[in-house]
Amino acid sequence: MAAPSTPLLKDELDIVIPTIRNLDFLEMWRPFFEQYHLIIVQDGDPSKVIKVPEGFDYELYNRNDINRILGPKASCISFKDSACRCFGYMVSKKKYIYTIDDDCFVAKDPSGKDINALQQHIENLLSPSTPLFFNTLYDPYREGADFVRGYPFSLREGVPTAVSHGLWLNIPDYDAPTQLVKPRERNTRYVDAVMTIPKGTIFPMCGMNLGFNRDLIGPAMYFGLMGDGQPIGRYDDMWAGWCTKVICDHLNLGVKTGLPYIWHSKASNPFVNLKKEYKGIYWQEEIIPFFQAVTLPKECTTVQQCYLELAKQVKAKLSATDPYFTKLADAMVTWIEAWDELNPTGDVAAKLPNGAAK
Amino acid sequence: MSNISIKDDEVDIVIGALEPDLTYFLEEWRPVFSRFHLIIVKDPDLKGELKIPEGFNLNIYTKSDIDRVVGSSPISFSGYSCRYFGYLMSRKKYIISIDDDCIPARDSKGGLIDAVAQHITNLTTPATPFFFNTLYDPYCEGADFVRGYPFSLRTGVDCGLSSGLWLNLADYDAPTQALKPENRNSRYVDAVLTVPAGTMMPLSGINIGFNSELVGPALVPAFRLAKEGKFRWETVEDIWSGMCVKVVCDHLKLGVKSGKPYVWRKERGSAIESLKKEWEGVKLMEEVIPFFQSIRFSEEAKTAEDCVAEIASLVKEQLGPLNPMFARAADTTVEWIKLWKRVRAQ
Numbered sequence: 001m002a003a004p005s006t007p008l009l010k011d012e013l014d015i016v017i018p019t020i021r022n023l024d025f026l027e028m029w030r031p032f033f034e035q036y037h038l039i040i041v042q043d044g045d046p047s048k049v050i051k052v053p054e055g056f057d058y059e060l061y062n063r064n065d066i067n068r069i070l071g072p073k074a075s076c077i078s079f080k081d082s083a084c085r086c087f088g089y090m091v092s093k094k095k096y097i098y099t100i101d102d103d104c105f106v107a108k109d110p111s112g113k114d115i116n117a118l119q120q121h122i123e124n125l126l127s128p129s130t131p132l133f134f135n136t137l138y139d140p141y142r143e144g145a146d147f148v149r150g151y152p153f154s155l156r157e158g159v160p161t162a163v164s165h166g167l168w169l170n171i172p173d174y175d176a177p178t179q180l181v182k183p184r185e186r187n188t189r190y191v192d193a194v195m196t197i198p199k200g201t202i203f204p205m206c207g208m209n210l211g212f213n214r215d216l217i218g219p220a221m222y223f224g225l226m227g228d229g230q231p232i233g234r235y236d237d238m239w240a241g242w243c244t245k246v247i248c249d250h251l252n253l254g255v256k257t258g259l260p261y262i263w264h265s266k267a268s269n270p271f272v273n274l275k276k277e278y279k280g281i282y283w284q285e286e287i288i289p290f291f292q293a294v295t296l297p298k299e300c301t302t303v304q305q306c307y308l309e310l311a312k313q314v315k316a317k318l319s320a321t322d323p324y325f326t327k328l329a330d331a332m333v334t335w336i337e338a339w340d341e342l343n344p345t346g347d348v349a350a351k352l353p354n355g356a357a358k
Numbered sequence: 359m360s361n362i363s364i365k366d367d368e369v370d371i372v373i374g375a376l377e378p379d380l381t382y383f384l385e386e387w388r389p390v391f392s393r394f395h396l397i398i399v400k401d402p403d404l405k406g407e408l409k410i411p412e413g414f415n416l417n418i419y420t421k422s423d424i425d426r427v428v429g430s431s432p433i434s435f436s437g438y439s440c441r442y443f444g445y446l447m448s449r450k451k452y453i454i455s456i457d458d459d460c461i462p463a464r465d466s467k468g469g470l471i472d473a474v475a476q477h478i479t480n481l482t483t484p485a486t487p488f489f490f491n492t493l494y495d496p497y498c499e500g501a502d503f504v505r506g507y508p509f510s511l512r513t514g515v516d517c518g519l520s521s522g523l524w525l526n527l528a529d530y531d532a533p534t535q536a537l538k539p540e541n542r543n544s545r546y547v548d549a550v551l552t553v554p555a556g557t558m559m560p561l562s563g564i565n566i567g568f569n570s571e572l573v574g575p576a577l578v579p580a581f582r583l584a585k586e587g588k589f590r591w592e593t594v595e596d597i598w599s600g601m602c603v604k605v606v607c608d609h610l611k612l613g614v615k616s617g618k619p620y621v622w623r624k625e626r627g628s629a630i631e632s633l634k635k636e637w638e639g640v641k642l643m644e645e646v647i648p649f650f651q652s653i654r655f656s657e658e659a660k661t662a663e664d665c666v667a668e669i670a671s672l673v674k675e676q677l678g679p680l681n682p683m684f685a686r687a688a689d690t691t692v693e694w695i696k697l698w699k700r701v702r703a704q
Contacts, residue, residue: 110466133647134559136521136616137528137543144545146538149531149590150560150597152643165492172493175505182502187493189500193547198557203490204506238506257492281509288489288508 006119010035013096016088020044026053028105032116039088076334081227083236090339095215101208103266107169110190120260121164121211128158129254131199139194162217162253166209168264173206176274194258199249202291205241209262219303220244222335225328233276242291247306250296286321304336372397372444372455376588379409386461390472397444403436432690437588439595442579446701454567460621463525476619477520477567484514485613487555494549518573518612519603522565527623529562532591535629550617555608561600565621575698576606576662580690583639591632594639601650606665609655
């Protein structure tokens with residue numbers, strides 16, 4: 001039986017790329033990305049010109065653009081940290097987002113074939129998730145797999161998938177202490193599985209190779225206050241992942257992890273990382289129990305409502321850990337206000353054209 | 359990372375013989391099994407002598423042994439449930455159990471996969487049920503905890519049970535296999551992961567290992583379908599006992615791992631024939647899931663035995679009224695605990 005082909009979704013998906021250096025990596029991705037619209041979020045010095053390789057259809061935003069578009073609300077978007085990428089999610093008009101770091105390249109599967117990461121993310125997002133019961137053969141909707149004996153039939157329809165979390169070969173996504181202890185460790189293990197992260201379980205979401213359904217979960221993908229002027233870095237995607245997971249659990253949406261792999265080429269400096277992460281390593285001991293215990297009221301039926309409720313609880317319960325969390329909670333509210341302003345619901349929102357390239 | 363070294367004499371391999379001729383099975387497994395002590399339990403319904411090749415260190419139990427030890431009891435050790443008698447009789451800390459229609463699988467380079475060694479590794483390295491590691495088992499060579507994994511959770515907890523997988527004939531239920539009769543599992547997923555706390559899973563009994571000291575009594579031969587048969591498609595006894603083990607592990611803060619090792623499961627039986635005969639199990643699962651998902655143990659339940667006793671009374675109270683099979687399961691569970699205690703006291 002021939003495998004059905006995966007739809008391209010080229011008019012329904014934006015690729016969001018934060019960058020401070022250059023976009024040379026796009027050359028390697030050209031066969032897979034060329035048909036899609038790119039949203040480049042340029043971090044750092046706005047006067048620097050970032051060259052986009054020929055032939056790509058894109059819009060590019062630097063800090064001046066972010067300030068102009070959001071006005072005082074621009075305070076919620078990080079500066080000098082890849083967390084700024086979430087601005088790209090906000091200005092996108094598409095249903096799906098794929099975000100990738102500029103030091104991530106095309107990986108090869110065990111047979112030596114180039115991996116089309118985007119296609120796998122699309123497959124993950126277009127097929128249901130199964131958060132309510134663990135399937136021991138992993139994603140039952142994949143070719144060659146199914147639900148195992150004992151899996152209740154009433155749960156086999158699954159729920160819509162909101163997030164597809166991909167992995168990395170070569171440089172693994174370790175924290176600074178682990179990097180310092182194991183500087184030579186490389187991830188060479190290709191695990192041929194996609195699976196749903198069960199309901200009630202949180203996980204560390206990495207933003208390097210991530211797809212999501214913007215319509216289902218977009219407003220929860222705020223990457224927090226990191227970088228310049230902030231006491232913490234390298235917890236942007238973590239924060240977004242914890243918020244996203246509790247909201248997905250509440251709204252009965254699924255989060256998948258596993259394939260696809262990309263090739264992560266650059267190990268960032270572990271000493272620099274340690275300084276950025278330092279506070280996070282202590283704070284996460286309080287943050288995790290907070291997220292594990294969060295309950296959202298029944299009345300919260302939209303992502304925005306859930307997120308604002310979460311912001312309230314962050315302010316109430318985590319401010320004692322550090323005043324940073326008061327600022328973060330306020331920024332979470334600002335983010336939702338900005339999101340709703342740029343993405344009004346109703347007729348006005350229908351099919352706005354992509355922003356123009358510079 | 360510490361090297362795992364456990365003595366071979368801490369392990370029993372328990373095999374339920376549902377076919378009399380175990381020659382092919384044991385010869386295929388000889389390179390892996392020969393170091394260990396084996397317990398072979400003959401299905402009490404099986405007629406004819408067992409055929410077992412020379413050179414293994416083993417004990418064989420048959421119907422007469424079962425009758426002698428168990429006496430009169432509502433517990434049935436017929437069919438796949440015969441292996442529970444082996445668990446009862448074992449005095450070892452680690453028990454590995456593999457169905458007699460499975461042979462060693464081969465990895466991508468053609469090398470024989472030592473399923474026993476992998477189960478032992480799974481059981482003797484920590485489990486991480488409280489937070490999901492996206493690189494799967496952080497204790498294996500070449501992997502670790504990822505960024506964002508809280509440090510206080512990195513010591514992990516003891517692993518109570520290791521659930522392996524199957525190449526070729528996967529453990530599908532009869533309707534699924536009947537719908538896709540040609541479907542064979544050829545995907546080797548190179549991972550072991552801890553099934554998170556609070557998450558339910560269907561635990562297949564085909565290829566398992568467990569720490570008998572920690573969870574032994576929780577593998578309960580309690581739930582028999584009215585027309586349970588001699589093919590896995592006609593049973594749910596392991597699914598039931600797996601639910602018990604999982605909720606017990608969650609309560610006692612132990613881990614359950616799933617993934618490697620793989621075994622190669624041979625063709626046997628017909629899914630369509632099994633489907634015609636028995637699919638009641640499939641319907642009953644619907645009632646069972648919400649029950650297990652909402653079980654809460656008392657604070658006094660500190661061991662697997664305590665937990666299993668509480669499961670028995672909860673089943674009697676909440677599921678018993680729905681179907682006499684559940685009431686029977688509750689009674690059988692109570693008998694099982696008594697039997698377990700009695701045999702252990704000897």
